[in-house]
Amino acid sequence: MKQIYLVRHCKAAGQAPDAPLxxxxxxxxxxxxxxxxxxxVDLILSSPFERAVRTIQPLADKMGLDITLDARLAERVLADRDLPDWYELLRKSFDDLDFCCxxxxxxxxxxxxxxxxxxxxxxxxxRCAVIVSHGNLLSLLLKYFDDRIGFAEWEALTNPDVYLLTFSPGQDGPVPRRIWTE
Structure with a gap:
């Protein structure tokens, strides 16, 4: 059995890659x-964004683990410019996975x-990994394992948030389970 904890970063001072907590x-x-x-926990992977790294640094320090940065965990870019209707476009992107701004x-x-x-x-x-990323990307990852997850679940994510994926031999795939209760 393998457990993977999916963590959304803590409250940050913005959306830029270098935005601090x-x-x-x-x-x-x-x-x-x-x-x-x-x-x-025996493995920690994080988005290279400052807010993700700082979210998990106290745990890494406490457990004496290194944080492996992985650019694939960076937040999804909805568009290359600010869009006044970004919220509706994001909703659309959950309904049409191939939609691209x-x-x-x-x-x-x-x-x-x-x-x-x-x-x-x-x-x-x-046996037990923690993956730290961002709300949009994590909600899409959760959707991969449970197609019922969509825009409403993205909206309901908190900062931070934690979901657990448990992979067991002979099992089709994990059922994402929210375990953060604060």
Whole structure:
């Protein structure tokens, strides 16, 4: 059996790759480390974005683990420019996985790169991994394992949030289970 925890980053001061955690986000990262303190984590992978790394740094420090940065965990780019109707376009991208805004990435393409990270983890010797990323990408990864997940579930994500994927021999695939309760 292999467990993979999917973590959405803590509260951040913006969307830019170098956006730091807010003061609340720093406190949330400490609570997140406490949340994982009774788990036997042996691998941590993170988006290279500052807010994702800072979210999991307290846990990595507590457990004496390195954080492996993986560019495939970076947030999905909906478009290459600010769009006034981005919210409706994002909704559309959950209904039509091949829909793509100018300069953006389709949901299917983003999902594919996130799934590749999970597949890589499944090929490793670890038993319990933590993957830290962003709301849009994580909700697409969850949708891959449970097609009922969509825009409404993206909207319901919190900062932070944690889902568990459990892979057991002979099982078709995991059923994502939300385990964050704060």
């Amino acid at each position: 807010t003061e609340l986000g720093v406190q949330q990262a400490e609570r997140l480390a406490q949340f994982f303190s009774d788990k036997t 100018p300069g953006g990435e389709s949901s299917r393409a983003a999902m594919k790169r996130a799934v590749a990270v999970v597949e890589d983890v499944l090929c490793r010797e670890c």
